[in-house]
Each structure stands twice: as structure tokens, then as C-alpha cells.
Amino acid sequence: MSRNTSVAPTATSSAVAAMSPTSSSAVCPHCGGSGFYKKAVPFGHPDFARLFPCVCKMAEQEQREAARLLEISNLAAFLDKTFETFNPNVPGVRRAYLRALEYARQPRGWLILFGNYGCGKTHLAAAIANQLIQNHYRVLFAVVPDLLDHLRSTFGPSSEIEYDQRFEDIREADVLILDDLGTENTTSWAREKLFQIINHRYNFALPTVITSNRKPEEIDPRIFSRMSDRALCEEHIIIDAADYRRLPLAQRYPINNAQRRLK
Ligand SMILES: [Zn+2]
Structure with a gap:
């Protein structure tokens, strides 16, 4: 006891x-x-x-x-990005919204969201993370270029322990959310680290969400082939929306209760 x-x-x-x-x-x-x-x-x-x-x-x-x-999730800047503050009625986002909701209820396999800059995919990815944290999952939300910067800066003879811990946290999170894959302009060392993380998630079929605004051919082919394994993710969801962030605030945030509830 x-x-x-x-x-x-x-x-x-x-x-x-x-x-x-x-x-x-x-x-x-x-x-x-x-x-x-x-x-x-x-x-x-x-x-x-x-x-x-x-x-x-x-x-x-x-x-x-x-x-x-x-604290470990890295979500501080994305706390307002929830399902309540997402407008599912914006043309082009409905399917992604429903799949994200479903995934937040039961995270299984990989959820891949493609879409242009500002289409709402980061909002949905963060909404999944916020929801899962409420349900006591150990979630890690990482914007890929920032993640690689972080790994690079913590890697070194003096900080090996910190680096190992961080790398383990990322590899082993209950649910890993990688936002903005493919925009990283990075060293081959960092690219290799990213591949190791993704390959580990792949080998153990660990729940993972990936968003990207890149064309498939712009993504590391080793990563893209894993993203395309039907056993892990049934489909790539392509959000074909106008710039979600340019919508008037009233349309982006149909329910302002979320703000009120925080108080
Ligand atoms: Zn009491």
C-alpha cells in the first residue's frame, strides 16, 4: 500500500x-x-x-x-492553443480537427498533419498536447528547429548528463509532438539526432504527432518513409486552409470562454 x-x-x-x-x-x-x-x-x-x-x-x-x-512538456507558449479556442468551421480544417480530437482521446500510432504556414496545424498539435496533459500523459511538445538547437547547446563534454536526460525524455515521452518538421536548417549531427529520435519512436510504435509545411520530397527520405508506413499511420492529413491566423479574431476564437475559465 x-x-x-x-x-x-x-x-x-x-x-x-x-x-x-x-x-x-x-x-x-x-x-x-x-x-x-x-x-x-x-x-x-x-x-x-x-x-x-x-x-x-x-x-x-x-x-x-x-x-x-x-513543465517538461515545453508547452508554456502554447497554453491558449486548445480545442476550445480552435474554430473547426474554417473551410479546410474540419477533417484535421476531427482526427486531432480523436487522437487526443486515444493516442495511437502516428498522426501526420501537412499544411501551409498558418493553416492551424500547430494549434491542433498543441491542442492535442494540452488535452493529453490534462489526462495525465507525459507529453513532450517540440518545435523541431528549437529542439535541435537545444540538443546542440546541451551537447558537450561538460553537459553530457543533461543532454542524455533530455534526449531520453524526448525518445521515451508517452506522446511526442514534433511541430514544423522539415524547416530545420541544421548540421548533419543534429539531423542524425532527429533521425534517431524518430526512428526510435518508429521502432517501438510510440504515439507521435508530426506537423510539416514541407513537400514530401523536402523531408529526409529516411524519415518520410517511416511517416508513410500504413501500419503506423493510416493517412497523411493535408490541411487545405487559407491562412488560419489571418482570420479575424472572432472567427479564430469562436468561444472566448476559454480565457474566462483560466481566471
Ligand atoms: Zn481535507
Whole structure:
């Protein structure tokens, strides 16, 4: 029973509790704020005098885990890119929108989105990531050129550990989202690293989302052949939309509730 191990309230948990808006505004009616409760059972019962974490404490743990996932996901700049803020009625985006929704519900195989600059594919990719994080997946969202820059800068004799850790995180994420494949103008070393990541995801059939605005022939043929394996991805979705980002704001963001909900 792993719950036993967290019986004693620690300095960390009370510090977090003090910072949490829910616990500072009102004392929990179930545990009086201690974060634990005892069951009303007679002496001799196995649960007698045992402390159980209260629901309020478990909510805190969930919040912390969600914050940690968000931190490693690299999504900070894309938090507003959700399904709620995407307009599926823009001509040309419907099919991609539905497939992205489906994928966020059950990430299996690879989802490939092609489309011109500004067609909404990054928004959809980020929406998938944001949704999956809410569902407790370990998601990594990476804009490919930035990712390669990052790998290059962390790679070196002095930072090998950091580099290895980062590389492992990327290779092993529950779901990896690679945005803007094919725009990287990079060294052969970095190209090789990218291939290794993608090849690993391919060999183990790990859920992966790739977006690109390139023509197939502009993508590394070794990568493109893996993207084209029907066993892993049924189709390449091509978003044939006008510049999604040039639409008036009211059309891009039909529901402004998302903003309100954040407050
Ligand atoms: Zn409580």
C-alpha cells in the first residue's frame, strides 16, 4: 500500500498547501486542514488509528503532478492553443480537427498533419498536447528547429548528463509532438539526432504527432518513409486552409470562454 508511505505530513506538502489557492481560502471540512483523516473503525480493525490522505490532499498531488508534466512538456507558449479556442468551421480544417480530437482521446500510432504556414496545424498539435496533459500523459511538445538547437547547446563534454536526460525524455515521452518538421536548417549531427529520435519512436510504435509545411520530397527520405508506413499511420492529413491566423479574431476564437475559465 503506497498510501502508507505518505502518512506523515511533510514540510514540503504543507508548504505547497499553504501556496495552494484552494487550501488557503477555506479549511477542508473533511480533515480540518491536516490533509489526513482516520476511519471510524473499532480497535483491532486493520484501519484503526491509520491516517489516510484526504481528498483535498489528493487534489493537491494531482495539481502538482499536472504542473510537473506541464513543465517538461515545453508547452508554456502554447497554453491558449486548445480545442476550445480552435474554430473547426474554417473551410479546410474540419477533417484535421476531427482526427486531432480523436487522437487526443486515444493516442495511437502516428498522426501526420501537412499544411501551409498558418493553416492551424500547430494549434491542433498543441491542442492535442494540452488535452493529453490534462489526462495525465507525459507529453513532450517540440518545435523541431528549437529542439535541435537545444540538443546542440546541451551537447558537450561538460553537459553530457543533461543532454542524455533530455534526449531520453524526448525518445521515451508517452506522446511526442514534433511541430514544423522539415524547416530545420541544421548540421548533419543534429539531423542524425532527429533521425534517431524518430526512428526510435518508429521502432517501438510510440504515439507521435508530426506537423510539416514541407513537400514530401523536402523531408529526409529516411524519415518520410517511416511517416508513410500504413501500419503506423493510416493517412497523411493535408490541411487545405487559407491562412488560419489571418482570420479575424472572432472567427479564430469562436468561444472566448476559454480565457474566462483560466481566471
Ligand atoms: Zn481535507
